[in-house]
Amino acid sequence: MKKGDIGNASALYVWNGFSVFWGMSFNTSPHYHDTLQLVFDLDRTFKLKDKDSDWQEYSAAIIKDRHIHQLDSNNSIQLFLYLDKDSNYARQLSHKFLATQGINDLSKSDIRKLSHNFFKKLLVESDCESLFRGYMLILRHLINPDTTVLKDERVEKAIAIIAQSRERQLTVKEVAAQVHLSESRIRHLFKEQVGQPIQNFMLWMKIVDSLNLIVKGSKVEDTAYATGFWDASHMNRSYKTLLGVTPGAIQQLDGKVRIITCSNKNLYSIKTTILKDWNGDNPSAIIEI
Template structure:
């Protein structure tokens, strides 16, 4: 995501959501639902906006919930789509076209992102899969996901979309050692996490642990730890800490380091939470299954 996207991370009242979701006219622009983030993935419902040209650090999936949206890259003309996959760092522009889109962002370090890139984006910057969001959710389920700030609803929808597109996600069983490492990371203050301690927790060498963790999660262990540090620091901001204090508690060297990593992963700066007063609209979730 870019800084541009973050400016629109806001939740509006249910009457507006209902009118927007069913194509009625409204006077507020633009609109997004709560912004959800898991380990390696993020999602948001987005509408009522013509974006400037911008780009994302992540692979982006767009699925329209009503009709069609318009899209173009810097080197192409406007075209209409019902769904689209966009390669990371492709400069593009989105016109929501009086409709509502579910937008999913995938960290390029994850296995699911690599699978989707290799399947659909080897020879092109974008790909339009022949899918409809109602393949994955009925109208009632989709309405609930739009109206309720409930991570489980959005996660279930996102998981079905990614499962369909990758055809491989979820096929590798878990490993109890990986589960123990994930639990240890979640329970340990970020300032005390070390690769050596995690390897000792499951009686493995550090290199073997890194290989095992990536095999069973599709995410490099260092990346998983980074996500956890960002989540921890973001939670501290949401609890009222200053950006600098949150950065230090999150295990970053300073607020600049936290800022750099936050922008790299999410495309937004920590200070923008405070500036826009959007803390309640950023929902940090457990790792997607």
């Protein structure tokens, strides 16, 4: 099987805050991601190196966002979890494991309590709910995230308003007025409790809604108007800004990788920038999933 920067992957699953896929046959050039990355080997070990260290073998590792590295799958299979760098989970993971380094070995963390069979079982699961429980169990073994915190009812109402207004150009000011808060206050509360700016949340929801149509072959212009973008140009710019790839490129990618949106609230993409060498500033290629 030929190795390369893209390798082989099955399905990409996306939730509110992270994306997941499994892959094999990777032997990458120096590159970085715009997301925090967790890698778990499902069979043996994989290899990583960065500018300051030579190849090292891992069974589980965490890699800081935008940290240049190389990965060799070592003829094994890996499970990749990508978390938005600004999410609460990513911040906690970075604080605990990446305070002084760009790559850290997770094999000695509490993740070792999860067996290889646990990770292999995730590969055969197909429904979003079962997969979500599995991935949250991984995070709980690493950082013990508190998932029981209740949101302010005004934030919950704001989320509901956004969800019910997908087909029009809703503004943050309009949302604030409907929940009887100032615009600055709803921005503060939303960022504090949801973990991302409200304007990002609104745009990501449009991205997810439109993505579900794009992968089914819907025309960009029709999809843009159906999901609340101003027009096709606005949708294209948004995809380029947030995903780094156009809707048309996503349609081509979907023939190779199944894309499953498991959340109607948000989407975090996988963006990999391939560099010519360790000191290169200009990317030689950008891979988007």
